[in-house]
Every structure is written in C-alpha cells, then in structure tokens.
Amino acid sequence: MRRTPTEGRRSGAGTRRRSVATVALLLSGALALAGCAKDxxxxxxxxxxxxxxxxLSAPPAGAAGAPSSTAQQQPPPSAGALRVGVAFDIGGRGDASFNDASVAGLDRAKAEMGLGETKELDAGAGEPEDAKQTRLRQLAREGFNPVIAVGYAYADAIKIVAPEFPGTKFAIIDEQVDGLPNVTPLVFxxxxxxxxxxxxxxxxxxxxxxxxxxxxxxxxxxxxxxxxxxxxxxxxxxxxxxxxxxxxxxxxxxxxxxxxxxxxxxxxxxxxxxxxxxxxxxxxxxxxxxxxxxxxxxxxxxxxxxxxxxxxxxxxxxxxxxxxxIDMAVYDYIAAVARNDLSTVPKKFDxxxxxxxxxxxxxxxxxxxxxxxxxxxxxxxxxxxxxxxx
Missing domain, CATH: 3.40.50.2300 (Response regulator)
Known part of the structure; x- marks a missing residue:
C-alpha cells in the first residue's frame, strides 16, 4: 500500500487508443471525469x-470474463538453505494490512518450500532515517540473504546499504530502484x-x-x-x-x-x-x-x-x-532466489x-x-x- 511509485501510466498504440475512446463513450464519459478529480x-x-x-453503467462491451494469469506454475523449490531477513515498515506484524501481507508470503514459503531461518526487525514510529540503514546492515552482517525491505520508506537506505554488501540479495516492496544489480523491486x-x-x-x-x-x-x-x-x-x-x-x-x-x-x-x-x-x-x-x-x-x-x-x-x-x-510477491521472490533465477519475478504485479x-x-x-x-x-x-x- 504505501510505497512511492515511479512508474508512469502505460501508453497504448493507436488501436488501443481507439479502444479507450470507445470505452469512454460506453461509460458516458466516466473515465474522463475521473481523470479530472480534484486533488x-x-x-x-x-x-x-x-x-x-x-x-449505474455497464462494463465495456466484449470484456466479459476474468483475465487469465500468464504466470507459469512451477513446483516449489527447496529453500531450506536460505536465511531470510525482513525489515518491516511501521506497524509490523499485526497491522492487519501491509506488513501482515508480507508475513503471509513468508509463512507460505516456510510451509511450501521448507524455508530455513528467518529474522524480522520492526520499525519505530518517528525513528531517524539512519535507523533503516542500521536494520538492513544488521540483517546483512548476520548472514541473512536475501533481505526484504517492506516499504518505500527504505528506498534511500537500501541505495546506501546494498552496495556495501554486493554478495547479499535485497528486495524492496513498492519502490522502483534501478541501477543496483543486487536489488529487486517488487512493485504493484x-x-x-x-x-x-x-x-x-x-x-x-x-x-x-x-x-x-x-x-x-x-x-x-x-x-x-x-x-x-x-x-x-x-x-x-x-x-x-x-x-x-x-x-x-x-x-x-x-x-x-x-x-x-x-x-x-x-x-x-x-x-x-x-x-x-x-x-x-x-x-x-x-x-x-x-x-x-x-x-x-x-x-x-x-x-x-x-x-x-x-x-x-x-x-x-x-x-x-x-x-x-504482497504475499505473492514475497513468495515469488523467495522462490526465485532459491532457484537462483530472479528473471522470473514479474516487473509489476497487476x-x-x-x-x-x-x-x-x-x-x-x-x-x-x-x-x-x-x-x-x-x-x-x-x-x-x-x-x-x-
């Protein structure tokens, strides 16, 4: 939920623009009104x-049916050798929302992949910025690999810490961090x-x-x-x-x-x-x-x-x-690390x-x-x- 997106809107080809125009007409200009919402x-x-x-307006004509996932289903890999570190955002376990969604992915990895040792570190309300760096460094120094940063608030910290530990894989939820080979963005x-x-x-x-x-x-x-x-x-x-x-x-x-x-x-x-x-x-x-x-x-x-x-x-x-x-993203990322193939992680979860x-x-x-x-x-x-x- 709460991470800074850097991705822009997708732009369509000419045929797609014509489809969008048709949809806008079918919806009586609803989408155009939405684009003009006040901030x-x-x-x-x-x-x-x-x-x-x-x-009430009807959905676009010809769009009936749920989209089918294009993701390839693979059997869960063995992740018993992995030691996964998680740096939570404010609220941690029990927030009934963002952090708990990441916990669900972690728990699923334990159940289905036999995930080895894990360690979770909490964030504090009103903490100084360098506290995030301290958490990430602690997990990396203690040998946890990969390290998952839960939330865009870790964006600046991970840009500093990840280069210090080139042998450690990092992931960050809700921030498109580019240019760091050992950092995988998980964005939505x-x-x-x-x-x-x-x-x-x-x-x-x-x-x-x-x-x-x-x-x-x-x-x-x-x-x-x-x-x-x-x-x-x-x-x-x-x-x-x-x-x-x-x-x-x-x-x-x-x-x-x-x-x-x-x-x-x-x-x-x-x-x-x-x-x-x-x-x-x-x-x-x-x-x-x-x-x-x-x-x-x-x-x-x-x-x-x-x-x-x-x-x-x-x-x-x-x-x-x-x-x-987020549970899917955390699970898929851990599975990709276990397979040593991060190319399988979706560029965006949509x-x-x-x-x-x-x-x-x-x-x-x-x-x-x-x-x-x-x-x-x-x-x-x-x-x-x-x-x-x-």
Missing part, C-alpha cells in the same frame, strides 16, 4: 450526485486494484456517495485514490466522492493513528458517504470502527481484512478488500496476473463478480487505462 491537498469531495441511487499496479474497489463502492452505495481515506499524502497512496475515483465514476458517473488524508507527506504517523482514522471517516459519514475505502495501514482500524458505529459499509486494503484477526470485530461491515498481493484484485470473503459482493471480472479483463487487455494520479 484538494488534505480533503474534499469531487462533484457528483449523492442524492439517491447511483445511475495499486490503481488497478483500487479501480475495482471503486466499482464495488458505487454498486453498494445506497446514497451514491462514497469516501476514500488515505494514510499519508504521497504519490503512492494517491494511486489508490486515483484508481478508486476512476472505478467509482466508471460504474456510476453521478457518484459523489469524499477524499481526505490523515497526514501530509513526510508524516508517517498517518499509517498508525486509528483515532485520526475514526475522526476523518466520521466526517465523511456525516457528509453522507455510506461506503468508505481506506488505504491507511493500521489507521484503518479506526475507519472500520467509525463505519460500524454508523451502520455503513467499508472496503479494506492490501490483505483480506475480513479474515484478519486484529480487525475481526469489524468484519460484518467489511464488504470486500482490495488485495495487493490485474493480469492477479497481483492486485478483490476479495469476496463474507459473500457480500458475490452478485458483483461477473461485473468486476469484466472490468478486470478490460483493464488487463488495455480497453481501460486506469489513471495513477488524482
């Missing part, structure tokens, strides 16, 4: 309806998964009024906002959308402040939003609490939050989650390989699966180009 700096709402049921198309969350919100909103709560206002979290707005407006051009961030760029407390998450979500609910999507890490617990208190609905992020023990008390209001398959998708736990959106899969197919085949900036 208010801290909060606000985009123009729209919010006065009654949404005027968050805007594509958030587009699907927007479609869910539009279809499930009774007021045609939804909300987005971002943890920290960074380019990465703005990808979530942009995709969510685009999906909501594609499904319902007359929808009204609230958006607000808990903290500005540089203040990472927005990812670990449930009280502030509750406060912001409460404001959106009082304005009329009845479905709220968060991309706020552990602060999402506060969002869920506010939504439950108002009898509204919520969409989780990163992990399948309906099934997360640390937010189990709110599962009745979690209708879906945008799955950012909808085409289910690197980002949606959850159906709880059965609350089972009726939307054909619609969501049609949108997934349209994104995967280039009919829909999802914006990555609000």
């Amino acid at each position: 208010t700096g801290g909060g606000g709402s985009s123009a729209g309806g919010g006065t009654g049921p949404c005027q 198309a968050e805007e594509q998964g958030s587009f699907l969350a927007g479609v869910v919100a539009a279809h499930k909103s009774k007021n045609c009024h939804v909300g987005f709560v971002g943890g920290v206002q960074t380019p990465l979290i703005q990808k979530f906002e942009a995709g969510f707005e685009a999906g909501a407006k594609a499904a319902a051009p007359n929808i009204k959308i609230e958006e607000k961030y808990l903290t500005p760029a540089g203040d990472f407390s927005g990812f670990q402040d449930p009280n502030k998450g509750s406060e912001v979500a409460t404001g959106q609910l009082e304005s009329g939003a009845d479905v709220i999507y968060h991309a706020a890490g552990a602060s999402g617990k506060g969002v869920f609490g506010a939504v439950k208190g108002a009898g509204a609905q919520a969409i989780g992020v990163d992990s399948d939050q309906y099934n997360q023990p640390t937010v189990a008390e709110y599962k009745d209001v979690i209708i879906s989650s945008m799955l950012k398959r 909808v085409a390989i289910d690197g980002v998708t949606y959850s159906t736990s709880g059965g609350k959106i089972d009726d939307l699966k054909p619609t969501l899969d049609a949108y997934k197919a349209a994104i995967a085949n280039g009919q829909i180009q999802v914006p990555d900036k609000p």
Whole structure:
C-alpha cells in the first residue's frame, strides 16, 4: 500500500487508443471525469450526485470474463538453505494490512518450500532515517540473504546499504530502484486494484456517495485514490466522492493513528458517504470502527481484512478488500532466489496476473463478480487505462 511509485501510466498504440475512446463513450464519459478529480491537498469531495441511487453503467462491451494469469506454475523449490531477513515498515506484524501481507508470503514459503531461518526487525514510529540503514546492515552482517525491505520508506537506505554488501540479495516492496544489480523491486499496479474497489463502492452505495481515506499524502497512496475515483465514476458517473488524508507527506504517523482514522471517516459519514475505502495501514482500524458505529459499509486494503484477526470485530461491515498481493510477491521472490533465477519475478504485479484484485470473503459482493471480472479483463487487455494520479 504505501510505497512511492515511479512508474508512469502505460501508453497504448493507436488501436488501443481507439479502444479507450470507445470505452469512454460506453461509460458516458466516466473515465474522463475521473481523470479530472480534484486533488484538494488534505480533503474534499469531487462533484457528483449523492442524492439517491447511483445511475449505474455497464462494463465495456466484449470484456466479459476474468483475465487469465500468464504466470507459469512451477513446483516449489527447496529453500531450506536460505536465511531470510525482513525489515518491516511501521506497524509490523499485526497491522492487519501491509506488513501482515508480507508475513503471509513468508509463512507460505516456510510451509511450501521448507524455508530455513528467518529474522524480522520492526520499525519505530518517528525513528531517524539512519535507523533503516542500521536494520538492513544488521540483517546483512548476520548472514541473512536475501533481505526484504517492506516499504518505500527504505528506498534511500537500501541505495546506501546494498552496495556495501554486493554478495547479499535485497528486495524492496513498492519502490522502483534501478541501477543496483543486487536489488529487486517488487512493485504493484495499486490503481488497478483500487479501480475495482471503486466499482464495488458505487454498486453498494445506497446514497451514491462514497469516501476514500488515505494514510499519508504521497504519490503512492494517491494511486489508490486515483484508481478508486476512476472505478467509482466508471460504474456510476453521478457518484459523489469524499477524499481526505490523515497526514501530509513526510508524516508517517498517518499509517498508525486509528483515532485520526475514526475522526476523518466520521466526517465523511456525516457528509453522507455510506461506503468508505481506506488505504491507511493500521489507521484503518479506526475507519472500520467509525463505519460500524454508523451502520455503513467499508472496503479494506492490501490483505483480506475480513479474515484478519486484529480487525475481526469489524468484519460484518467489511464488504470486500482490495488485495495487493504482497504475499505473492514475497513468495515469488523467495522462490526465485532459491532457484537462483530472479528473471522470473514479474516487473509489476497487476490485474493480469492477479497481483492486485478483490476479495469476496463474507459473500457480500458475490452478485458483483461477473461485473468486476469484466472490468478486470478490460483493464488487463488495455480497453481501460486506469489513471495513477488524482
């Protein structure tokens, strides 16, 4: 969820541009409206309806069916000889979101590959920048190889530490680090998964009024906002959308402040939003609490939050989650290291390989699966180009 993307929007060939134009017409200009969404700096709402049921649009014609993954399935390698070090982002194990998704990949590698020794180091709120370097160096000096840095906050640190340990393989989640032969970026198309969350919100909103709560206002979290707005407006051009961030760029407390998450979500609910999507890490617990208190609905992020023990008390209001398959990325990376073939790691985890998708736990959106899969197919085949900036 919270890493700085450097990838730009994909550009299409002439035929793809013609397809996009057709889709825009079919969706009554919804995508064009989404591209014009306001970036208010801290909060606000985009123009729209919010006065009654949404005027729902159909997915693009000819896009029915879920995209099929092109990834080759290989038997799990033996990873018993590997010693894997993990440097967590703020929140660590138990955040019910980003860090726990990486833990799921690590645990799967242990179960399926017989992964050897592992070591996890936590980040501290408000810590100095060099603390990240210290964690990475500690793991490398103790012989852990590979070392996985969970989050874009490690970008500067890994650029300093990785050259000091050329024999150690490093991976960083959510940052495109180039030019370092021993660093593998694990990056995602968050805007594509958030587009699907927007479609869910539009279809499930009774007021045609939804909300987005971002943890920290960074380019990465703005990808979530942009995709969510685009999906909501594609499904319902007359929808009204609230958006607000808990903290500005540089203040990472927005990812670990449930009280502030509750406060912001409460404001959106009082304005009329009845479905709220968060991309706020552990602060999402506060969002869920506010939504439950108002009898509204919520969409989780990163992990399948309906099934997360640390937010189990709110599962009745979690209708879906945008799955950012960090678990898949961690597992695939460890498998690639075990095979000594890093070329098998995808350049980007997107909808085409289910690197980002949606959850159906709880059965609350089972009726939307054909619609969501049609949108997934349209994104995967280039009919829909999802914006990555609000």
